[in-house]
Amino acid sequence: MYQQVLHKSSLAHRHILVTGGAGFIGSNITEYLLLHGAKVRVLDNLATGKRENISDFLDHSGFEFIEGDLRNPNDCIRACIGIDAVCHQAAIGSVPRSIKDPITTNDVNIGGFVNMLTAAKDAGIKRFVYASSSSVYGDEPNLPKKEDRIGNPLSPYAVTKFTNEVYASVFSRCFDLELIGLRYFNIFGPKQDPDGEYAAVMPLFIKDLINNEAPYINGDGEQSRDFTFIHNAVQANILALTIDNSLAYNQAYNIAFGERFSINQMYDAIRVYLQKDIQAIHRAPRAGDIRDSLADISKAQDLLGYKPQFSFENGLPITIEYFRKIFAQG
Numbered sequence: 605m606y607q608q609v610l611h612k613s614s615l616a617h618r619h620i621l622v623t624g625g626a627g628f629i630g631s632n633i634t635e636y637l638l639l640h641g642a643k644v645r646v647l648d649n650l651a652t653g654k655r656e657n658i659s660d661f662l663d664h665s666g667f668e669f670i671e672g673d674l675r676n677p678n679d680c681i682r683a684c685i686g687i688d689a690v691c692h693q694a695a696i697g698s699v700p701r702s703i704k705d706p707i708t709t710n711d712v713n714i715g716g717f718v719n720m721l722t723a724a725k726d727a728g729i730k731r732f733v734y735a736s737s738s739s740v741y742g743d744e745p746n747l748p749k750k751e752d753r754i755g756n757p758l759s760p761y762a763v764t765k766f767t768n769e770v771y772a773s774v775f776s777r778c779f780d781l782e783l784i785g786l787r788y789f790n791i792f793g794p795k796q797d798p799d800g801e802y803a804a805v806m807p808l809f810i811k812d813l814i815n816n817e818a819p820y821i822n823g824d825g826e827q828s829r830d831f832t833f834i835h836n837a838v839q840a841n842i843l844a845l846t847i848d849n850s851l852a853y854n855q856a857y858n859i860a861f862g863e864r865f866s867i868n869q870m871y872d873a874i875r876v877y878l879q880k881d882i883q884a885i886h887r888a889p890r891a892g893d894i895r896d897s898l899a900d901i902s903k904a905q906d907l908l909g910y911k912p913q914f915s916f917e918n919g920l921p922i923t924i925e926y927f928r929k930i931f932a933q934g
């Protein structure tokens with residue numbers, strides 16, 4: 605999937621630190637970087653990431669894994685030695701998890717973020733790309749979402765991502781850094797975790813339908829999302845890591861496809877693809893969720909050269925086939 609060249613300047617022999625590289629998005633970014641000649645170090649404590657996600661890279665001469673924790677400043681310092689650019693993906697994701705345990709989400713997503721920023725700065729690393737989230741739009745009602753118009757956060761998770769952006773802005777003023785924040789909108793695709801209490805809805809639906817079980821839909825299912833295939837998120841990270849344009853630094857960008865589908869539409873698309881005649885079970889809406897989400901992606905298009913290549917319809921079959929294979933392997 606990542607054969608095509610998406611980067612603008614050579615990656616060969618660049619040393620990139622991917623935090624959270626054993627997770628869904630980080631392991632896909634790692635795959636692209638290794639394929640195109642970069643040296644990659646992953647820092648991950650395997651809290652939600654998996655060894656399976658990096659098992660294919662362990663024999664690669666350009667790959668190094670540090671099992672460590674963002675909350676430990678020394679792990680961050682060690683991870684930054686000899687690094688040219690940081691791609692910071694590690695965080696405790698999930699809105700409901702942050703409502704259940706705001707302290708851990710805060711410690712990792714804010715404390716860990718500041719540890720990483722400081723370690724990168726002290727190591728003389730300028731380029732620091734980090735994962736933000738569409739959750740920063742909170743209760744801002746207008747669609748599509750534009751970067752400069754945000755509302756009040758609706759969950760502790762959203763507070764942490766918003767705070768990351770505030771810290772990035774302050775660090776960019778105080779130090780000579782090139783910080784780029786990527787506000788992901790519902791990323792989906794291979795290696796997303798289908799298990800556990802906080803699994804994302806798409807892999808859950810696929811898993812349940814493959815197992816001939818009826819999944820739950822929170823609320824009426826008419827809430828909508830800008831579902832974004834992982835390839836597009838990888839492209840955005842690669843562009844952000846390699847772009848040479850000072851106007852693009854110290855900004856946050858919407859990273860999405862720019863189309864929205866309701867949860868019911870998404871469920872139906874999976875059900876039809878898998879040829880299952882199973883109705884989902886509706887239950888109470890979830891606290892902290894936003895109703896509708898759709899991105900205006902023109903800022904990333906203009907400043908980063910971002911051109912998402914996979915629509916929801918293109919990415920869905922790749923995702924379903926990936927999970928079909930994974931579940932068949934047991």
Ligand SMILES: NC(=O)c1ccc[n+]([C@@H]2O[C@H](COP(=O)([O-])OP(=O)(O)OC[C@H]3O[C@@H](n4cnc5c(N)ncnc54)[C@H](O)[C@@H]3O)[C@@H](O)[C@H]2O)c1
Nearest residue numbers: 624626627628629649650651652653673674694695735791
């Ligand atoms: N998946 C999405 O749709 C989405 C949407 C918006 C934002 N994001 C953000 O993108 C990033 C990647 O998300 P993902 O979907 O790949 O999630 P993920 O859970 O698969 O990956 C996160 C990784 O961070 C690691 N991690 C967690 N706490 C850590 C710690 N204390 N020290 C070191 N490593 C730690 C986990 O083990 C995991 O490998 C996160 O910052 C997330 O908040 C994701």
